[in-house]
Amino acid sequence: MRLSKKGEYAVRALVEIGFEAHLRPGALIQISTVAQRTNIPEKFLEQILLALRNGGVLRSKRGVEGGYSLAKPAEQITLGEVIRLLDGPLAPIPCVSLTAYERCSCPDEESCGLHIAMKQVRDALAGILDSYQLSRLIGEVRKHRSTKTTEWQFDI
Amino acid sequence: MRLSKKGEYAVRALVEIGFEAHLRPGALIQISTVAQRTNIPEKFLEQILLALRNGGVLRSKRGVEGGYSLAKPAEQITLGEVIRLLDGPLAPIPCVSLTAYERCSCPDEESCGLHIAMKQVRDALAGILDSYQLSRLIGEVRKHRSTKTTEWQFDI
DNA sequence: GAATTCTCGACCAACCAGATCGAGTATGCA
DNA sequence: TGCATACTCGATCTGGTTGGTCGAGAATTC
Numbered sequence: 001m002r003l004s005k006k007g008e009y010a011v012r013a014l015v016e017i018g019f020e021a022h023l024r025p026g027a028l029i030q031i032s033t034v035a036q037r038t039n040i041p042e043k044f045l046e047q048i049l050l051a052l053r054n055g056g057v058l059r060s061k062r063g064v065e066g067g068y069s070l071a072k073p074a075e076q077i078t079l080g081e082v083i084r085l086l087d088g089p090l091a092p093i094p095c096v097s098l099t100a101y102e103r104c105s106c107p108d109e110e111s112c113g114l115h116i117a118m119k120q121v122r123d124a125l126a127g128i129l130d131s132y133q134l135s136r137l138i139g140e141v142r143k144h145r146s147t148k149t150t151e152w153q154f155d156i
Numbered sequence: 157m158r159l160s161k162k163g164e165y166a167v168r169a170l171v172e173i174g175f176e177a178h179l180r181p182g183a184l185i186q187i188s189t190v191a192q193r194t195n196i197p198e199k200f201l202e203q204i205l206l207a208l209r210n211g212g213v214l215r216s217k218r219g220v221e222g223g224y225s226l227a228k229p230a231e232q233i234t235l236g237e238v239i240r241l242l243d244g245p246l247a248p249i250p251c252v253s254l255t256a257y258e259r260c261s262c263p264d265e266e267s268c269g270l271h272i273a274m275k276q277v278r279d280a281l282a283g284i285l286d287s288y289q290l291s292r293l294i295g296e297v298r299k300h301r302s303t304k305t306t307e308w309q310f311d312i
Numbered sequence: 313g314a315a316t317t318c319t320c321g322a323c324c325a326a327c328c329a330g331a332t333c334g335a336g337t338a339t340g341c342a
Numbered sequence: 343t344g345c346a347t348a349c350t351c352g353a354t355c356t357g358g359t360t361g362g363t364c365g366a367g368a369a370t371t372c
Contacts, residue, residue: 003248063370111300113293137269144267219339
């Protein structure tokens, strides 16, 4: 039931990017900067941000003064969306997945105990992750970092 | 967020063994029989049942007329226990695991958004799986199979 | 046109999942 | 005792995934 490094890094990077967006609205932030601040291997992070971009979570600009920024408000980005983008479906087994359903070997799904249990798990997982907004994570970090730099604390 | 084949097979096999226990209380059932009925590769199933035995879920007897049976009542066996035995901790990342905690790279866990979110996921997962009894799964199967053979239907 | 920064495909080592094999050991029975 | 039955257990194999790196290319700005 593990979250991959990709998934983990994606969330951490997004928090960093979202945090920056809050400090300097509209600004772009470079891969290298994010990599430094989060301690994620730069070239690996590159792949991750690209996936997020292709998934519509980030927006990018090339060339001098280029970089990444959120493609939509942090309230509209959920952990579920991000994790699915990098780790695939949330469902523990394919036969209970809505997005990537695949028939399993049991003779009858309706009466398969495992199926019923895993459906519950999938629903719980989706329930939590799909309603967990990026803005919430950022808020958490802000609360913490604000003990050092308080100047932008008022405006949220 | 996948459940491994081992975990899946373990549950399916336990349902079969538990079902048998209900039909013929106290009886033993052989690996080969379970393998046939569940369509799980026999030698692979062997490993799984062994792990379940070492984990205290199954009891075994060698030699002629040997086999496996539940080591305790089906009400006392939970999906959580079984899955942990074969797939390890339920927690999506080690830094929120109670049973296999490991510090992660973030500077402060209390203020790490990912940490907070994943803790919720872990709790939800454990909440569902640790209260899901094997007997419930068996009941489900009984309900279904009883449409064909009804003779033992009364006694539960 | 040169510096910067994202894009993208190829590559790689390590690890793990899923599965198989074969020898070993305990047990019951003739 | 000897043999058949079944679990035990370590070794091995294959392919795929994970986590990560490299290098050339394309867009953008100055």
